[in-house]
Amino acid sequence: MVGVPGRSKGCRTCRRRKKGCDKVEPACSQCRAAGLPCEGYGRDLVWVNSTTSAAPPTGRPPPAAAQPAPWHVRHAGTGTGTPVVLRDSLARTAREQKYLGLFCASVVGHQHGDGQLVVTGLRTYSAALAEMAAATANEERRLGDGLLAASRLMEFYEILFGNDSGAYPDATMHVDGWRGHNNGQMALVLARGPSKLQSGTGHQLFADGRLNMVVGDIARRRRSELATPQWKQEPWKTQSKSIKDKLIDILVDVPGLLEDLDKVKATDDPDAKERARLRALVACKACHHQLTLWEGEVGDDLFVYDYVVSGDPLPVPKTDVDTALLQMTSLYWVVCILLYSTIGLLMREARQPPATPQPRPGPPSYPSPPASVSPDKPSPASPSPTDDDRRNPRLCAHKIARSVHLFWEPAAGAFGNHVGLLPLGVAMRFLAGTEPRIEASDAYSRMRSLFRRPFLGSHVGTFLSNLQREAPSEELRGMGGDEGIQARAHAWWHRSGSSGS
Numbered sequence: 241m242v243g244v245p246g247r248s249k250g251c252r253t254c255r256r257r258k259k260g261c262d263k264v265e266p267a268c269s270q271c272r273a274a275g276l277p278c279e280g281y282g283r284d285l286v287w288v289n290s291t292t293s294a295a296p297p298t299g300r301p302p303p304a305a306a307q308p309a310p311w312h313v314r315h316a317g318t319g320t321g322t323p324v325v326l327r328d329s330l331a332r333t334a335r336e337q338k339y340l341g342l343f344c345a346s347v348v349g350h351q352h353g354d355g356q357l358v359v360t361g362l363r364t365y366s367a368a369l370a371e372m373a374a375a376t377a378n379e380e381r382r383l384g385d386g387l388l389a390a391s392r393l394m395e396f397y398e399i400l401f402g403n404d405s406g407a408y409p410d411a412t413m414h415v416d417g418w419r420g421h422n423n424g425q426m427a428l429v430l431a432r433g434p435s436k437l438q439s440g441t442g443h444q445l446f447a448d449g450r451l452n453m454v455v456g457d458i459a460r461r462r463r464s465e466l467a468t469p470q471w472k473q474e475p476w477k478t479q480s481k482s483i484k485d486k487l488i489d490i491l492v493d494v495p496g497l498l499e500d501l502d503k504v505k506a507t508d509d510p511d512a513k514e515r516a517r518l519r520a521l522v523a524c525k526a527c528h529h530q531l532t533l534w535e536g537e538v539g540d541d542l543f544v545y546d547y548v549v550s551g552d553p554l555p556v557p558k559t560d561v562d563t564a565l566l567q568m569t570s571l572y573w574v575v576c577i578l579l580y581s582t583i584g585l586l587m588r589e590a591r592q593p594p595a596t597p598q599p600r601p602g603p604p605s606y607p608s609p610p611a612s613v614s615p616d617k618p619s620p621a622s623p624s625p626t627d628d629d630r631r632n633p634r635l636c637a638h639k640i641a642r643s644v645h646l647f648w649e650p651a652a653g654a655f656g657n658h659v660g661l662l663p664l665g666v667a668m669r670f671l672a673g674t675e676p677r678i679e680a681s682d683a684y685s686r687m688r689s690l691f692r693r694p695f696l697g698s699h700v701g702t703f704l705s706n707l708q709r710e711a712p713s714e715e716l717r718g719m720g721g722d723e724g725i726q727a728r729a730h731a732w733w734h735r736s737g738s739s740g741s
Contacts, residue, residue: 252279385441395421399703422456434474463496494578514591524583545569547642563652570663573636581633640667641683648693672729
């Protein structure tokens with residue numbers, strides 16, 4: 241990696257703050273006086289998407305290869321080329337560069353069918369695991385940014401490339417590998433505490449990685465340890481929250497709502513059950529209120545990838561900003577699916593007078609979404625944040641089904657494949673748990689077809705399939721075909737106090 245002429249040799253913290261740096265080691269005087277972590281004197285590196293039209297940051301012409309590289313590395317803040325992608329995956333030392341190398345080798349190897357690169361990635365992964373084990377025994381390294389960044393990349397590696405049938409004869413072991421790194425990220429973050437994540441790379445890693453950690457809480461249907469005022473406020477004490485940060489503030493409350501619902505279902509005493517149900521509804525109402533405020537702040541940007549408003553076909557993301565908006569919109573629909581389906585199920589648990597027929601078992605009934613909307617004839621429904629259709633989980637699942645393929649467009653790269661996992665998984669599991677027959681569902685078929693898409697589609701499909709094989713009983717885990725998929729999905733959405741997987 242070549243240097244940047246004229247670039248300050250001060251520490252990264254002072255360069256970012258535009259302060260003079262005396263370059264004292266191990267921590268400069270400016271950082272010590274300000275009470276900030278001194279982030280060292282290496283160069284900032286970020287992963288960015290590469291395009292056929294963009295020259296490398298050195299100014300040399302791109303290689304005349306038939307397939308462009310999926311990304312290149314450039315120094316942060318230099319040039320005005322491709323916007324930053326995967327900014328959380330920063331190479332700070334030779335050790336972190338090794339972790340990044342394993343990821344790149346594996347992605348490029350699978351993309352081009354290069355078995356040698358795939359093996360290189362796997363070998364580096366094994367070596368990196370050993371180094372991470374040693375790092376966790378060292379207090380200074382355990383609380384550093386490098387280990388947190390490495391654990392995120394390892395999680396990404398497990399999702400995409402962890403389905404080695406030789407290493408994992410049981411499909412659920414693939415998920416165990418992912419969950420191990422997911423739990424590791426949470427443990428590292430909790431060990432540092434919110435006050436140590438207020439600035440610099442540590443803050444960015446936490447802000448970008450918080451969503452990944454909450455995914456594990458949603459899968460387990462257990463209240464997130466990040467769903468406290470302290471964890472929502474302290475890391476942003478010195479800077480403003482982005483609109484995405486505010487949405488994730490709402491999302492981190494959702495696993496607690498799922499846990500509350502499970503407790504209501506598991507309570508036998510009618511009076512205690514009703515009290516628990518009403519408390520859960522109050523929590524849901526608070527979440528709904530925050531979501532309504534967030535909708536008003538976002539405005540019409542929320543409809544760019546909404547087929548009901550924008551019509552079919554949807555615009556294809558061209559830049560990283562477009563992909564980020566698609567991700568945020570999809571996360572919003574995920575929140576709606578989880579929140580409003582939970583409210584519907586809580587309403588079905590209401591205590592009924594003795595003479596009142598009990599509601600039939602099964603999921604609540606949701607209105608059918610429109611089959612298709614022409615861009616020349618937009619939906620007559622007003623795109624208002626208070627529109628009842630916005631609270632329809634089934635419609636939100638269909639919106640994800642119509643837009644999630646955009647994460648597999650070339651401009652989105654591996655980053656898009658990764659961030660599309662949560663909306664894809666939630667929408668598929670919701671439809672599998674609520675539709676009569678998924679083989680007859682056009683929306684479900686659309687999403688399932690993504691598993692045949694080139695560049696990591698099959699890897700994403702394998703991970704989601706393995707994730708959705710988890711179930712509270714051996715009988716459910718052993719069921720095959722669409723019948724098994726639907727039975728396990730129904731058990732997840734409508735469980736009665738069983739422990740989360």
